[in-house]
Amino acid sequence: MKKIIYISILFYSILSFGQVIVVSGNVTDAKTGEPLAGAKVLINKTQNGITTDFDGKYSLKTTLNDTLVFSHVGMIMQKVKVDKTEINIELEEEEEIEVVFGPAYYPKPKRLEATTTVSKKDIENAENPKYNFKKNAKNNVFLIFVSELTSYDLNKVDLEFEQKYNVKYSLIGSYKNDYLKKYNKLTFKYLKKKYKKTWLTEIRKDAVGLKKE
Structure with missing residues (x-):
């Protein structure tokens, strides 16, 4: 048994x-x-x-x-x-680390909020520049897409411009040219309304769609 x-x-x-x-x-x-x-x-x-x-x-x-x-x-x-x-x-979130290069160090860039919690509406409007501009603006984030920027291209003048006008230069990435122009147009409109015309003489000349502004 x-x-x-x-x-x-x-x-x-x-x-x-x-x-x-x-x-x-x-x-x-x-x-x-x-x-x-x-x-x-x-x-x-x-x-x-x-x-x-x-x-x-x-x-x-x-x-x-x-x-x-x-x-x-x-x-x-x-x-x-x-x-x-x-x-x-x-x-749980990964801990951010600092990467050291010689005498200076550069903090690891923070991942975009979109990589954590993405809503259905965010996905549906992924290629909608007006939607993304408004969402970033609510968080006081203003971007200018430039065509020639690399991670080493920002000089002292660029950094001063970013700080003075509360904007960030951004790589064009995989975005389509039409998206970039429409998004930048909204940023230019924000700059024009808040700072009049002074920003035009200081902005990077490779900002997408700048000539039409």
């Missing part, structure tokens, strides 16, 4: 180990409690997985005792062994 019980337990364990289940849950920001859209949920050592929806939710078919890897830009990765059908995860 004992032998039969032992074999039954062993057989059940083998079946359980490879049992296919659906795991679901929420991924949130540990600091704010906000849902994290676009977080990756992968089965460990594979590329099989899914990303969370706008509400930070996910649902993934896997097997018991697999390990799930949860990650998001700017967050510390977490690994969790699958032992139940609902797994909720809170991801």
Whole structure:
């Protein structure tokens, strides 16, 4: 009888180990409690997985005792062994570090807020310059996209201009030219209204759309 019980337990364990289940849950920001859209949920050592929806939710078919890897830009990765059908995860922000170059140091740039909590409205308006300008303006952030800027191009005059007029020069990145012109036009309008015409003689000449201003 004992032998039969032992074999039954062993057989059940083998079946359980490879049992296919659906795991679901929420991924949130540990600091704010906000849902994290676009977080990756992968089965460990594979590329099989899914990303969370706008509400930070996910649902993934896997097997018991697999390990799930949860990650998001700017967050510390977490690994969790699958032992139940609902797994909720809170991801914490990575600590910012200082990178030292010779006698001087340069702090690591802060990641954009958009890389933490992205709303459905933000994604829908990703290519809408007016929407993005207004959102940045609410946080007192004003950008000027320039065509020739690299990370080493800002000189003393540029930095003084940024400080004087409360703006930041920005790389054009992967934005389309039409987007850049429309966004800069809104920034130019802000500068004209607040500082009249003095900024025109001090701005970088490679600011996108400047000639039409």
